[in-house]
């Protein structure tokens with residue numbers, strides 16, 4: 001049996017190995033929605049098999065953002081008959097532009113995907129796009145809201161809200177430092193505050209990786225990011241020639257701190 005946990009009626013979360021990705025499942029009366037498809041066909045087949053333990057309904061897919069562990073499994077779902085792949089427009093554009101360039105990331109776990117040879121290794125670019133306006137997706141007796149709160153972890157993070165549950169992708173990660181590679185640190189902190197402001201609307205908050213979290217976690221993450229941005233900005237003003245000076249004082253690991261400073265400089 002798979003490791004599904006329920007997050008409100010008709011809402012489920014599945015953790016699969018590797019990056020401890022949280023995939024979501026929302027089951028309506030006519031269709032079900034799968035949120036994030038894994039690193040490649042191996043993980044996606046595991047996710048799909050787990051989905052089929054819960055429902056036989058036709059599926060739609062959402063990719064929360066354009067990082068490989070969230071969309072490389074799309075082709076397995078396309079082979080299962082999925083034709084509707086939702087994402088933010090910026091996410092779809094990023095997959096189109098640099099999806100292939102991310103293949104090397106999965107050489108250990110998904111060698112076929114990394115090599116681009118084998119079953120279900122093609123990139124499936126989302127075709128049902130969300131921009132600034134929220135979109136309601138009717139699953140039959142149950143409506144899911146797909147919406148965008150601005151740039152954060154990437155420039156195309158899509159949030160998925162149901163009557164009980166908010167799936168936030170990697171805007172929130174639990175048990176690990178945030179990933180800043182494609183991020184907009186200052187705007188990300190604002191997005192987190194916006195998520196926090198929605199706290200009365202949702203009972204469950206499901207991060208992209210790690211355990212479900214509460215509002216305090218989101219607030220702390222936002223405040224930490226704002227403080228870190230101030231510290232790094234100050235340090236960049238003090239020693240503009242050496243941006244690495246700020247690394248030891250930042251509340252993240254050395255690797256994340258390096259990216260944090262780089263992205264802060266690029267997006268400030």
Ligand SMILES: [Zn+2]
Pocket residue numbers: 065067153170179
């Ligand atoms: Zn990510």
